[in-house]
Amino acid sequence: MKSNKYSLEDVSDFWEKFSCGEIYASGSSPLENFKNETLARYQLEPYIKDFAEFPSYKDLDVLEIGVGMGSDHSSIASESPKSLHGIDLTPRSIQKTKERFSLFQLKSDLTVDNAEDLSFEDNSFDAVYSWGTLHHSPNTKKCFEEVHRVLRPGGIAKIMIYYKYSSTGFILWLRYGLLSFRPLRSLDDIFANHLESPGTKAYSFKEARELTKNFSDVNFQVQVSHADTFEGEVGQRHQGFLLKIAKNFYPKKLVRFIGKYIPIGLFFLITIKK
């Protein structure tokens, strides 16, 4: 199983500087900031709602791991779950999500916590949701074990992690492998050092099967993301002239078309049942 040299502290330091999606949170008031962030998110990534199926959380005990700015968390809260808990590694994300929930008068129990060692009893939840989080934690295998532990038998988890053999992986290899005169550099090393927080991982189908082997039902989908098509802000680490050119000339429609038939998207959408 994958391991790397980065610690939980490295990951936390990265996300504490700037929460995911914060770049879209601009408006004339704090309430507008949150509204605009959510609007931009679902415009750019309409597939989140299709995958998450937020209305399905009604009347369930739900945990979200890695709430970030709290957009998806508020979508879950709006569907009247029986109970809702949200955790994140960084105080910044928890504080932002608390602020959002207070402004929109939504309810959730929000705490700083670690996906690798959750502070919940076994069999606590009917559903666990986690978008773009577990691949950032140094021990992603442990995170999946924790999801299994806190889910009740028959409970469902919906998790997005990164898919390795994606168009984003290829572009990163072009930039940090081939064009850096290191064509033999591994994709694992490139993802760990050049995509978002230090030590970020991306998975093949075989590796994802290994992560989810304790679950009874497993469903995988690969989704072409906004990162694969250079739309929106592609991440805190990537800016500059080459990126501007790529944004204008990259064959977005072609990538999306191919992605319907061949798994080339960055987002690995995993639905698992305990």
Ligand SMILES: C[S@@+](CC[C@H](N)C(=O)[O-])C[C@H]1O[C@@H](n2cnc3c(N)ncnc32)[C@H](O)[C@@H]1O
């Ligand atoms: C890319 S952001 C995603 C946030 C949110 N789900 C979204 O889609 O906007 C990754 C988040 O994962 C959190 N995170 C990383 N490792 C974690 C861990 N071990 N436990 C809890 N949260 C973690 C980070 O603090 C960060 O807020």
